[in-house]
Amino acid sequence: xxxxxxxxxxxxxxxxxxxxxxxxxxxxxxxxxxxxxxxxxxxxxxxxxxxxxxxxxxxxxxxxxxxxxxxxxxxxxxxxxxxxxxxxxxxxxxxxxxxxxxxxxxxxxxxxxxxxxxxxxxxxxxxxxxxxxxxxxxxxxxxxxxxxxxxxxxxxxxxxxxxxxxxxxxxxxxxxxxxxxxxxxxxxxxxxxxxxxxxxxxxxxxxxxxxxxxxxxxxxxxxxxxxxxxxxxxxxxxxxxxxxxxxxxxxxxxxxxxxxxxxxxxxxxxxxxxxxxxxxxxxxxxxxxxxxxxx
Amino acid sequence: xxxxxxxxxxxxxxxxxxxxxxxxxxxxxxxxxxxxxxxxxxxxxxxxxxxxxxxxxxxxxxxxxxxxxxxxxxxxxxxxxxxxxxxxxxxxxxxxxxxxxxxxxxxxxxxxxxxxxxxxxxxxxxxxxxxxxxxxxxxxxxxxxxxxxxxxxxxxxxxxxxxxxxxxxxxxxxxxxxxxxxxxxxxxxxxxxxxxxxxxxxxxxxxxxxxxxxxxxxxxxxxxxxxxxxxxxxx
Numbered sequence: 001x002x003x004x005x006x007x008x009x010x011x012x013x014x015x016x017x018x019x020x021x022x023x024x025x026x027x028x029x030x031x032x033x034x035x036x037x038x039x040x041x042x043x044x045x046x047x048x049x050x051x052x053x054x055x056x057x058x059x060x061x062x063x064x065x066x067x068x069x070x071x072x073x074x075x076x077x078x079x080x081x082x083x084x085x086x087x088x089x090x091x092x093x094x095x096x097x098x099x100x101x102x103x104x105x106x107x108x109x110x111x112x113x114x115x116x117x118x119x120x121x122x123x124x125x126x127x128x129x130x131x132x133x134x135x136x137x138x139x140x141x142x143x144x145x146x147x148x149x150x151x152x153x154x155x156x157x158x159x160x161x162x163x164x165x166x167x168x169x170x171x172x173x174x175x176x177x178x179x180x181x182x183x184x185x186x187x188x189x190x191x192x193x194x195x196x197x198x199x200x201x202x203x204x205x206x207x208x209x210x211x212x213x214x215x216x217x218x219x220x221x222x223x224x225x226x227x228x229x230x231x232x233x234x235x236x237x238x239x240x241x242x243x244x245x246x247x248x249x250x251x252x253x254x255x256x257x258x259x260x261x262x263x264x265x266x267x268x269x270x271x272x273x274x275x276x277x278x279x280x281x282x283x284x285x286x287x288x289x290x291x292x293x294x295x
Numbered sequence: 296x297x298x299x300x301x302x303x304x305x306x307x308x309x310x311x312x313x314x315x316x317x318x319x320x321x322x323x324x325x326x327x328x329x330x331x332x333x334x335x336x337x338x339x340x341x342x343x344x345x346x347x348x349x350x351x352x353x354x355x356x357x358x359x360x361x362x363x364x365x366x367x368x369x370x371x372x373x374x375x376x377x378x379x380x381x382x383x384x385x386x387x388x389x390x391x392x393x394x395x396x397x398x399x400x401x402x403x404x405x406x407x408x409x410x411x412x413x414x415x416x417x418x419x420x421x422x423x424x425x426x427x428x429x430x431x432x433x434x435x436x437x438x439x440x441x442x443x444x445x446x447x448x449x450x451x452x453x454x455x456x457x458x459x460x461x462x463x464x465x466x467x468x469x470x471x472x473x474x475x476x477x478x479x480x481x482x483x484x485x486x487x488x489x490x491x492x493x494x495x496x497x498x499x500x501x502x503x504x505x506x507x508x509x510x511x512x513x514x515x516x517x518x519x520x521x522x523x524x525x526x527x528x529x530x
Contacts, residue, residue, distance in 0.1 A: 167394050174380045174391055180342055181378030183362035184371070185441060186396025 004138035009256040015145045015214070017252020018152030022207030023229030024236065024244035025159060026200035030078075032239045033176045033196030036086060036099040040107035041204050042225030046114060048074040048205020049217035053123045063126060067209055074205025078197035081106065086197070087190065107222060114219040122216035125209065148210045155206060156245045159199075163241075172196060176239075204229075231275055237285030246286050251275065299348030301338040307346070308334040310504045316449060321481040323491035323510075326501035327529050332484045333375055335501070336453045339482075340365055340372045352449070367398040371447035375454045375484075377438040381427035385418055385437055388426055392444035399446045405477075406443045414470060415440050432463030439470060449480035456490050468494055488529060492519060500528045 027041040052070030055061040061069060085102055129143030163169040175182040175192040183189050207225065208217060215221075229244075232251050236243025251271060258270035278286065301309040308331045316322045326332050337343040339350055341362035350358045352368045360368065380388050393408055412419045415436045421429055426437055435455055442450060452471075456464045471494050475481060485491040491498060492515040500508035508528055510518045518524055 167391075170383070170387055170391055171395055173383065174388075177380045177382060178378045180362075180374060181380060182391075183342060184340055184365070184374060184378070185392050186363050186366050186398070186445060187391065188361075188363045 002138075005260055007137055007139040009260045010253065011139060011141055011145065012259075013253035013256035014249065015148055015252070016211075016255065017232075017249035018149055019207045019211040019225070019248070020228040020232040020251050021245040021248025022152060022155060022203050022210070023225045024232030024248045025156070025241040026203030026207070027226075027229050028233040028236060028238050028244040029159075029203065029241045030196055030200035031233070032241065033172055033199075034082075034086065034090070034099075034193045035096055036103065037096065037230075038200060039100060039103040039226060039230075040081075040110060040222070041200065041229050042208075042222035042227075043107050043110040044074045044078065044201045044204025045208025045211070045225045046110070046217060046219070046222040047077050047201075047208070049125065049208035049212040049221070050114060050118060050123070051205075052125060052209050052212070053217065054118075056125070070209050071202055071205045074201040074203075074208075075198045076201070078199070078201025078204075079194055081201075082194045082197035086193065090193070107226065111219050111222055118219070120218070122218040123212070124216045125212040127213040128210075142214075144213050148214075151206070151210060152245075155203065156242065159203075159241055162199075168192075168195060172199075231272070235275060235278060235286050240285070243285050250278075250286060297349045297351070299335075299338060299345045299350060301334060301343055301345045303334075303343075308504050309338060309345075311348070312501075312504070312506055313348075314499050314506060316480055316482050318448075319475075319478045319480050320497075321475055321483065321495040323483045323485055323488075323495040323498035324501055325485055325488050325491050325498055325529065328486065330501040331504040332501055333453060334504075336372065336374070336451060336484055339451065340370070340374075363396075364398075366396055366445040366447070369399075369446070369448040370451070371442040371445040371449075372451040373435075373438045373442050373453065373455060375457070377434050379426045379434055379438055379441070382425055384423050384425055385429070386422045388437055388441055389418075389444060392441045396441075396445045405446045405448065408444070411440050411443050414443075414473065430463075432459050432466065435459065435463075435467055436470070439467070443474075447479070449482065450474065451482045451484070453484045454486065455483075456485065456487055464490065486529075488519060488525070492516075502528055 023041055023045060026044060027038055030036055030038045048070040051073035052066045055066035055069045056063060086099065089098060089102065127142060127144030128147035132143045134141045134143065134146070163173055171187045172192045172195055174185065175187055175189045179189050228251060232248035233244040235247030235250055236245065254274045255267050255271040258267045262270055297313045299309055299312050300307060312335060324332055324335065334343065338345050341360050345358060349356060352370055355368055357365070357368050365371065417433050418436050418440050421433065426434060429437065455467055468490065471481065475494070481495065483491055483495055497512050498510040499506045500510065
């Protein structure tokens with residue numbers, strides 16, 4: 001095993017990890033704000049990426065505008081799901097398992113809709129920063145990966161600042177910590193839950209848009225990303241979006257080291273075995289109890 | 296409130312409850328555990344929808360007003376167990392009340408940020424600490440401060456003394472007395488009639504979801520010395 005191979009694997013791990021992190025952050029933002037385990041989080045990625053593809057190819061939007069459009073589409077679908085379904089179920093005190101069933105159903109519906117309306121084919125987006133590559137010690141690093149990492153880190157920092165530095169972010173945290181306490185402090189808890197889904201949709205869409213130049217998007221991408229994002233979120237303690245970022249990176253790195261260390265066909269087996277061991281040793285998530293605190 | 300009934304699912308808890316708190320008046324609601332006191336609080340402050348009856352504040356019907364809009368009508372509540380945002384700092388807890396919760400502006404301001412924090416020196420000292428690291432008494436102070444920043448003229452407090460040391464309870468009573476002197480109306484929900492009698496003018500006694508007895512102005516002493524009454528209603 002050469003140094004450049006290890007470097008290459010580490011880089012691929014970070015790149016994938018950030019995608020898992022974005023999906024996982026959205027998932028845990030939604031869980032934190034509504035106690036809904038969102039089994040359609042990966043579908044937000046598909047919606048964001050497909051919308052970006054369609055806006056570019058069918059409507060001829062410039063890439064940057066199409067990306068913004070894709071991200072907004074994810075956020076809007078998130079808001080729609082809260083307003084159209086979750087809100088009514090929450091009013092009737094639906095249990096966590098009913099919500100899970102709802103989101104599983106929505107995931108299957110969305111995936112089938114993509115298959116029906118857009119088709120079976122995968123679509124690619126152009127890499128950010130062009131086709132160029134950077135060679136470091138013989139390891140080939142695409143410019144797109146650098147962009148992806150920068151945007152991922154930026155989104156994570158922005159999310160943290162949003163939770164702690166903005167009134168809406170603080171209100172969302174307050175509503176998730178104690179809904180009755182928040183309501184009697186003047187916070188509209190229902191609106192905060194809608195914002196939570198907007199945030200989840202936005203983060204998921206961003207993850208989907210960023211990963212599409214690397215692996216393409218098709219109707220099956222959602223489930224795969226949901227599973228990886230869920231693993232990332234659980235590793236991070238589930239209620240802490242920033243924990244999900246750490247969880248996503250861990251998952252991505254373990255996966256790519258499994259590829260070079262063992263075999264690419266066993267990467268999921270190895271990655272998820274390691275996750276199980278981590279969860280047994282650290283049942284509160286990688287960040288421990290501290291990880292449960294704050295955003 | 297007039298003939299209000301409320302409950303959870305098939306369970307009806309409040310039956311035809313009527314009570315009144317006048318401007319700047321301090322009224323207690325006492326009763327044994329499970330009498331429905333907390334359900335009454337939740338109904339009045341919009342966390343639980345009443346099934347029938349009307350709740351009126353200063354002439355405005357607030358029966359269907361959601362909890363987050365109560366401040367608009369000069370009503371604030373300190374819920375049982377305080378219900379603070381434990382992981383957030385004291386400042387963040389208060390900041391939310393000041394920015395999101397406060398519905399009145401300018402001349403109608405009854406309690407400025409400085410006034411409220413001056414009222415609670417402890418709160419001022421611990422501004423940056425997460426609330427969950429504070430003692431029970433300090434948390435109660437933060438909860439009261441948070442409610443005051445909503446600019447109420449009527450404050451509802453559910454069991455503010457529960458689980459606190461006598462010395463701390465005394466501090467809290469001093470604060471409540473100071474608020475009363477400023478003309479704050481008070482509905483105090485208490486199990487401890489000793490505390491209730493010390494700071495309220497009159498009281499309602501609740502049992503199994505109904506008001507079963509009223510203690511009028513000046514009648515606290517005779518009620519407390521009547522063992523038969525106390526035993527019958529408070530167990």
